[in-house]
Amino acid sequence: MSHRRATLADVAKRAGLSKTAASMILNGREGTRLSAEAHRRVFAAAAELGYRPNVAARSLRTQKSLTLAFISDIVATTRFAGDMIRGALDAAREHDHVLLIAETQGDESFEQYAIEAMLDRQVDGVIYAAMATRQLTVPATLLGRPTVLLNAASTTELPCVLPDDEQAGYAVASALTEAGHRDRIALIGRNRLKERDPEVSLAASARLRGIERALAAAGTRLAVSVSCHDWLPEHGYAAMRSLLRKPTRPTGVICMNDRLAFGAYQALAEAGLRVPQDMSVVSFDDDVIAAWLRPGLSTAALPHEQMGRRAVELLLSGAKTDRCLVPMPLRRRASIDSPAPQ
Amino acid sequence: MSHRRATLADVAKRAGLSKTAASMILNGREGTRLSAEAHRRVFAAAAELGYRPNVAARSLRTQKSLTLAFISDIVATTRFAGDMIRGALDAAREHDHVLLIAETQGDESFEQYAIEAMLDRQVDGVIYAAMATRQLTVPATLLGRPTVLLNAASTTELPCVLPDDEQAGYAVASALTEAGHRDRIALIGRNRLKERDPEVSLAASARLRGIERALAAAGTRLAVSVSCHDWLPEHGYAAMRSLLRKPTRPTGVICMNDRLAFGAYQALAEAGLRVPQDMSVVSFDDDVIAAWLRPGLSTAALPHEQMGRRAVELLLSGAKTDRCLVPMPLRRRASIDSPAPQ
DNA sequence: TGCTTCTGCTAAATCAGTTTAGCTAACCCA
DNA sequence: TGGGTTAGCTAAACTGATTTAGCAGAAGCA
Structure with a gap:
């Protein structure tokens, strides 16, 4: 087991090229004139070293962290919370993102803490979820940034996902x-x-x-x-x-x-x-x-699962304002029959 | 609203000191000989600018991210998952940490993806949770690192938290x-x-x-x-x-x-x-x-809530090996009576 | 031959912090 | 008066990526 993670510099050195070249090739940048041979060598080196980019370093430069925040008022009370989170996790993974979660327990200071902790970590967007479908007031700190309301609406112009x-x-x-x-x-x-x-x-x-x-x-x-x-x-x-x-x-x-x-x-x-x-x-x-x-x-x-998924998709699509109503399918079981004749 | 976050350099400039001084003062470093006046000015500047450190930049240097990973096999199936997560979130907040979560759905490739995504983000430790109390095989990638098993045991020497x-x-x-x-x-x-x-x-x-x-x-x-x-x-x-x-x-x-x-x-x-x-x-x-x-x-x-909490505490305490059995309190309700006389 | 254009690549700056090594001025003491 | 401390502070290196600006050599052209 190598104890130190391979860095881009390691990959570049092994490929006999510069960090610049390695970076551009691994990111699939268009318009660079790097040769096919250079591509081959970089990919080979990266594979041999098991190279994985350091997200912290990357997000320091790019301001993107491939991380989303999921902030909800309460997670444990209902089993539905889990479904929303699961849907969100699934969609996030499909887009190569990861979820930071926090719950506010309805407490304003916790909420403030959570939002700041998330912003400190450069999240690319915030899903602000309520466990009971309701209208809420969005914390001012979130207003300028990419945010989607999940199972909640607000008087602001933020996109939201609601059950129909x-x-x-x-x-x-x-x-x-x-x-x-x-x-x-x-x-x-x-x-x-x-x-x-x-x-x-x-x-x-x-x-x-x-x-x-x-x-x-x-x-x-x-x-x-x-x-x-x-x-x-x-x-x-x-x-x-x-x-x-x-x-x-x-x-x-x-x-x-x-x-x-x-x-x-x-x-x-x-x-x-x-x-x-x-x-x-x-x-x-x-x-x-x-x-x-x-x-x-x-x-x-x-x-709920579908809603969590839609919230992530809405967030990543960059939609500015959008109200997404997710249908609630009727599950037919045996509790309905024709009324007994009088 | 200021559109740009204040950086340490901003704080230092406003305090009329170097970044070094500002960094040391804000981190409460012992043994620096920075004057009381310098302290005062740095704190004042930080407060005035609403300074919050950029976690990505910091963790790039320190290899600490103040972030823990919570990886479980299934989150949605049982309502208990929520309780474990809630306990973990609470304890994490108390220690100024935040939780990245992922679920593997029992799928090995998802699991691999999740673990790597977490390690890419420099998490300080991993909570590896099972939704049904059981023994499991810990992925090799986790073995060298700080890891706690939650609601699960393994044949390895990792610390674990189980219900009694x-x-x-x-x-x-x-x-x-x-x-x-x-x-x-x-x-x-x-x-x-x-x-x-x-x-x-x-x-x-x-x-x-x-x-x-x-x-x-x-x-x-x-x-x-x-x-x-x-x-x-x-x-x-x-x-x-x-x-x-x-x-x-x-x-x-x-x-x-x-x-x-x-x-x-x-x-x-x-x-x-x-x-x-x-x-x-x-x-x-x-x-x-x-x-x-x-x-x-x-x-x-x-x-479950208690267990989630213990897992975080165990992880942050750096315990190398420890089996923590959490008692299961009996909730007495009305379903028990003396047997009817024969 | 001399000038331009293109190809293939790299040095260095940058992001926002932490940390190392060391500097300057004042003070102490003989 | 000069050597050694010490107090108080800072320049610069460093973390690991991305990105800008630009260089050397070959090819194209008149």
């Missing part, structure tokens, strides 16, 4: 109407705060719009909707119990996310009701549990 | 015996492959050892155990159904992980049995679903 929640709402509601559900469709997960404050959620209102549009197109509308403080299983459980106490039981229910649906399943099971025979259920996110539930939950999948 | 699965097994089984369960304790999730091949899993055999030790200490042993191809909900479901077909029903069941337990819950619910009145359930991992189940699942938590 409205289309998903349409798809989810249509799945019920197409199965024959009409006037007894319920919604679990209305939430004033999420619907009104884009800094809390952009998804809630978009999903709702899509749902209402689809139902209107089918000549119907929501029979009843239940509000939830938050979108966790316990809230879905409580919401379903309250639905079941009403005089007419819905034939189908739309849950604003899979965790609510999970709670709804629990309440249905407790009440001795079966999905989908007694009630169809459809939802959003395609969390892992959607596939684990019995029967499998039909749900519009958050395309 | 045996202690967890002991704790989990003890939770049942302490509640009074004795001779009707079942185990779901025996798996030859996982138990025998350390490259597949180190957890399976360690958990089993802990369980058997705890039961022996309580003067009993497993009444029955069910094998599972894999540790997914559907396997737990099938396993529980098979248990329920046996003549004597267990009073308590240990599942090898939470996903199995989730499936077991489903089978119990279908059979009209209640947790914990009809059967106590206890498990491993503390997946999010453990808290979502009704009743909440008692489970030994994988301390």
Whole structure:
């Protein structure tokens, strides 16, 4: 094992040429008049020495580091973070880049630290991600530089990548109407705060719009909707119990996310009701549990991997302003059936 | 906004001193005889200009980049990956470092690419992580360098960080015996492959050892155990159904992980049995679903965040060889009760 | 033959820091 | 008065690449 990495100077010496020549040849520069023989010798020398350029040295000169920053508010809370990161990693690798990551935990001083640490390392661009689809204020430090918002929007002109929640709402509601559900469709997960404050959620209102549009197109509308403080299983459980106490039981229910649906399943099971025979259920996110539930939950999948990928591509393409809506495919599982005849 | 970053030369000029002086003062070098006045002027100049050193330039000279690599086989599959990364990020920040991440997807050429990309960027050390606790072969390229294995062990002398699965097994089984369960304790999730091949899993055999030790200490042993191809909900479901077909029903069941337990819950619910009145359930991992189940699942938590943190600390401490076992705390929820009297 | 043009290549500057070696002036002491 | 310290500071080399400016020799042409 050679303990010292070969440098460009080593390659040049072995090839019997100057560093300049070696550099130009290895970078495939056009318009140099270096001979075919020189090319051959440089490539051979580089291969023999296992030469790899020192990125620090290169970026010192070129101001390019082949490195992107991925800064998010929270990574651990949801499993989706991993998907976004994976998509970003994949795309970055395809473009010969690497990802520096940091999380701010919603703390401004951490955020400042993270951004500066990244800029100190000459990153070529920043992906600024939110774990819940929402509007946010972009730190001033980022404004002049190549930045893409991931799963987030802002009032600035920065490019952003978002899931197409409205289309998903349409798809989810249509799945019920197409199965024959009409006037007894319920919604679990209305939430004033999420619907009104884009800094809390952009998804809630978009999903709702899509749902209402689809139902209107089918000549119907929501029979009843239940509000939830938050979108966790316990809230879905409580919401379903309250639905079941009403005089007419819905034939189908739309849950604003899979965790609510999970709670709804629990309440249905407790009440001795079966999905989908007694009630169809459809939802959003395609969390892992959607596939684990019995029967499998039909749900519009958050395309997080795809989004991470698009963010990197947008960043590297140098787009100045662009809003990229990534479709949310409906995963059809066994939770939807035709409504039982009256 | 200044478009150009201030450099050390700018700071030096403004302070009326040489780059050498500015560098030494900002780095807090001992033994230089620079005056208090010089210190004052340099700090003032640096603050006024908002000076931040260029890490690329610095690492070119010092061979230190204040950057660590986090290379894992898979990031997205489990939510735990996020926890490990979060812990690592936290610890890295505390030591003024930043994390470059990459995933190999179990593909050797990706792995090679990732390692080289990291070394090209002069990382100060590498955390090589596996998403399932197991033994692995460390790529030769890493052998000479500062490396810590995370959630993995190897036959080499590298330091590693692992969850203490045996202690967890002991704790989990003890939770049942302490509640009074004795001779009707079942185990779901025996798996030859996982138990025998350390490259597949180190957890399976360690958990089993802990369980058997705890039961022996309580003067009993497993009444029955069910094998599972894999540790997914559907396997737990099938396993529980098979248990329920046996003549004597267990009073308590240990599942090898939470996903199995989730499936077991489903089978119990279908059979009209209640947790914990009809059967106590206890498990491993503390997946999010453990808290979502009704009743909440008692489970030994994988301390992934803690592990990520320890890995960074081990790496930065320069330990040459060290095996760090991180305890798995038992999260007590409502899934355990005394066995019903015969 | 003398001038230009082209071919094939290289020396040296540059990026932004760190580090080595050493300089100058003041001071101490005999 | 002169030699040795010491305090306080700096010039220049160095890290490993890229890039600019330009040189030597051959070929082309009148």
